[in-house]
Amino acid sequence: MSQKMPLSDVEDDTFSARTVEVKLNQIEDQTEIIEDTENNDKSAAPRHLRFRDKEFILRPSLLTERFERGPAGIIYNFFFALLLLSTIATLFKDFYEHGNPLYHFWLIVWNFEQLPITLTAWLAMFLSTILFTYYGMRFWSRIGCAKLTLFNQSPFLFAYIGYIIALFYYSLKFVFMWKLNCACSFIITCENTRFAMKVHSFVRENFCKGRRKKMNVANNRGEQKTPIDAEYDMPTLEQFIYFMFCPAFLYRDTYPRSTTREWRVVGKHLVHCLCSIYLTNLAFIHLVRPNFEQMTYEEGVPWQQLVYSIFPSIVPGAICMVALFFGLLHSWLNMFSEAMLFGDRRFYANWWNSRNMAEYYRNWNLVVHDWLYTYVYRDIALLIGSRNGLNVAQIMVFFFSAAFHEYWFGVSLRLFYPVMFTLYFVLGGIFFFVSRLIREPYIWNIAMWFNLLIGTGMFFAAYAPEWSGEGRTYYDVLGIKLHPDTCGSSESFLELKKAYDVLRRPFDRALYDKQLISQHSRTSRYEQYSASRMHSQMHERNTYGYSQQHHHDFYGENWEKYWYRHYGNSGQTSTFQEEKRRKELLQRWNKVIAIIFCFLMSYHFLSLYIIRKKRQYINSLVASDEIAKSYLRQPGYKDKAFDEDEVKHIGKILRKNIDEAKHQRKEVLDTASGINTDVWMDTVTEPVDFNSLPKIAEKHHYFDKAIPRTPWPSSHS
Incomplete structure (x- = not known):
């Protein structure tokens, strides 16, 4: 029977390949922790926690590799065709129903x-x-x-x-x-x-x-x-x-850089980000809003209906999850990486094929995971020590992630409704420990996708009713009350629809404003804040958005009374003045920012254009040995007979220096002889003193012994 070498013997040679391989395997298999097992008695030996450090290396994103070499391109084409068909259907529907595609x-x-x-x-x-x-x-x-x-x-x-x-x-x-x-x-x-x-x-x-x-x-x-x-x-x-x-949360003085930058790739990733936003917009308009705007929130929604709403929400939830992953974690980060020559582009791993929940959380977003691992998990584990410290650190990582996810959604939606925190920390934590009991890979993969899909459905089913219930306008609520299915009469509902159509059409709305102003002279000073326009603004902002408290108070009142009370009085209210000043300030800021942005973008693209033209010109000169010939056109050289091989050797030296400059991504290449790209450009346009050329030749040893040497002219020739 062969006897295995103990780890202590392997660790004698710290830098051996065997030692490194053993340590890496232990890092992967034992939750990235290496235990000191020199003493076989584990109960008596203290545990020594050592953690890995993030190493940035040159590598592409996983989807980039799959798109180039793999079947992922077929999935990309499928989703692109699906997005195109959905866009065509939406354009046709909007043109048919609203007259505006x-x-x-x-x-x-x-x-x-x-x-x-x-x-x-x-x-x-x-x-x-x-x-x-x-x-x-x-x-x-x-x-x-x-x-x-x-x-x-x-x-x-x-x-x-x-x-x-x-x-x-x-x-x-x-x-x-x-x-x-x-x-x-x-x-x-x-x-x-x-x-x-x-x-x-x-x-x-x-x-x-x-x-x-x-x-x-x-x-x-x-x-x-x-x-x-x-x-x-x-x-x-x-x-x-x-x-x-740069798309990294861990600071390093230097990062691995790619050698080339393709602005076409940057533009492609930007288009992917915009398409992801547009796809999310289609999902909300066609799949989320119609399901939840039909609920009668004023009378209360039965819990059975809320539970059932989880399942229709799974499809838009899955679409938004894929759009978030592809648009943010892949396209957005790769766009900045390509623009900044950032080399390590492994922002995620194959989370869709994870072996357990811990691996899924780690592979979904490697950028954030590296930060949490370095500054939360590792610090807490080292502070507490032992296996208990690892468990506490793991729980704290879940807590921080859940708390900040809830913070983002809570502030953005203006709702303190800790559904995200519950889904992420409580239910996600339970599923995290349950996933360790699943041994079969295919069963775990089914359970993982079940958890993701039902989680996104629960997210939409919880937040969308709260949002839609808060966002009812006056005509939305009145339309529900006067609907024939509610009151049994259609006359009032048709009158309401006629009034609503007048207010939502620009021409009819303008005519209505003129009639309203002619009838009520007190509102003539506020023509730009007419009743129909105020209603239009409130309708556009609150049909699918949060509403103000005074708007809730207005639901049961008459619109004309509301207008007179708030905007038809003799003096402007403080709220009206503040809102007017805020909008004027916002318009001025928008103009200033737009001008500055246009100026900066123009300056940036103009600079890139000039640099590109200059480099193209230099490359053309280098390719034809014009720079080397320009040396020989100067006084003191033009009358001398130089062999063609000598000219090629001079051009070879200069081309080599330029290639090194490109490889090192420097704007100016400072060599021992003082040659740089600016000097090369000036050499072609203006005469300079080239008495130092023999020293350059001797330093680089470019003269071959087989080539007959031409005596260098003196400074007096």
């Missing part, structure tokens, strides 16, 4: 109508990270301190915690002050979370560098400081900005 875009317009002011808030959050985080860290590292303690560093610790709190507080205050709609609110909440996670990673990864810097400053106090002491190894601003935009 683009009518179904109202939900997208409503969600993103405040995008310019939202981008302003995003820019303020981003600039705050540079001002308070980056420069704050540099300022902290330059304050000398021989020994760091919690007491003498407590002011900086409180300042850091205060900044994180302020980042969330002021961004949320902005959301509620400007009354942002769902999508814009979701942008702010997700981005302040993303900024907080990146800031924490930057501070954690550079804390040791700052500590060494502080000690170095304290030890060299009063002595002359060298440039190395002044800067030490703190990150540059360029590194910080790159980290804030």
Whole structure:
């Protein structure tokens, strides 16, 4: 019987391939934890927890590989054809029913109508990270301190915690002050979370560098400081900005970079993101809204109907889940990776074929998982220690994930309805432990998809009735009350429909406004805020959205009485003035932001165009050895006879330098001889002194002994 080598013997050679393989296998099989088993008596030996560090390597996304080499392209074509057919059907339906084939875009317009002011808030959050985080860290590292303690560093610790709190507080205050709609609110909440996670990673990864810097400053106090002491190894601003935009939550000074950038690929991923948004819009309009707007929320919805509504919600839930995965985790992150030459694009793994629930949670979003593993799971496990620490750390990871998911949806929908938290933390946690009991892979895969589909159905079935019930307009409620199925008479319902049709048609609505103003002179000063327009705005904003409290109070009142009370009085109310000022300010901000955005985009594309034309021109010159020939056209060389092989050798040297510059992705290549791309461009256009050419030739040894050498001319020739 062969005797297995104990792990202690294998670990003698730390860097052997066998040792590395054993450790990697233990990391995968034992929940990424290596246990020190030098003593075979496990009950007596203490457990030593060692965790892996994230390593960024050059690799494409999994779907990119499957699209290029695999059957995934067929699935992509299927969904694209399905989206195209749904679009054609929707355009035809809108043109037939509303006279406008683009009518179904109202939900997208409503969600993103405040995008310019939202981008302003995003820019303020981003600039705050540079001002308070980056420069704050540099300022902290330059304050000398021989020994760091919690007491003498407590002011900086409180300042850091205060900044994180302020980042969330002021961004949320902005959301509620400007009354942002769902999508814009979701942008702010997700981005302040993303900024907080990146800031924490930057501070954690550079804390040791700052500590060494502080000690170095304290030890060299009063002595002359060298440039190395002044800067030490703190990150540059360029590194910080790159980290804030790259699709990674773990800070590194350098990341693996791809060698080429294709803007066509960037545009393709952007189109995929827009198509995902459009697909979600179609799912809500055709599958979600019709199912829940028919419920009589005023009289109460029976629980049997709510339970049944879970199953029709599974299809739109699955569509939205696929759109979220493909649009955000694949297309959006790959778009930024391609634009920023970010090499490690494994943002997810094959979560659809996971072996257990833990593997699914890990593979669904590797970017967030790496952050949670590094700064939550590992820290808590090391703080507590032993196997209990691992269990507590695992529970805390679930809790943080569930809490922030609930935070995003709760703020965006303006509902404190912890369905997401319950689905993610409670039911998801139970299924997490149950999944460990399932041994058969195909049974587990069926159970996983059952859990995902029923979970998305429960999500829509819980939030959609709450949202639709809050979003009833006056005519929606009145239409339900006067419907023939409710009151048995159709005359009142037809009169209501006629009034509603007048208000929703632009021409009839304008005629109605003129008649209303001529009859009631008191409203002439508020022509731009006519009754029909106010109703139209409230209807568009609340048919599928949250409503204001005063709108709830208005449900049982007469519209004309409501208009006179709020907008027909002799003096404007404070609410009216505030709303008017807010809209005017929003319009001005939209214009300013649009102008700045157009200017920046024009400048950016113009710069890219100039750089591209310059590189094309240089490449054409290099390809035809024009740069080498330009050396020989200068005074002192043009009368000399140079062999063709010598010219090719000179061009070969220059081409080699240019290829190295492209490979290293540098705008300027500084070599020992001082040659760079700008000099090459000037060489073709303006005469320069080339007396240093013999030194260049000798340094590169480009003359072959078999080639007859031509004497170099002196400076007097």
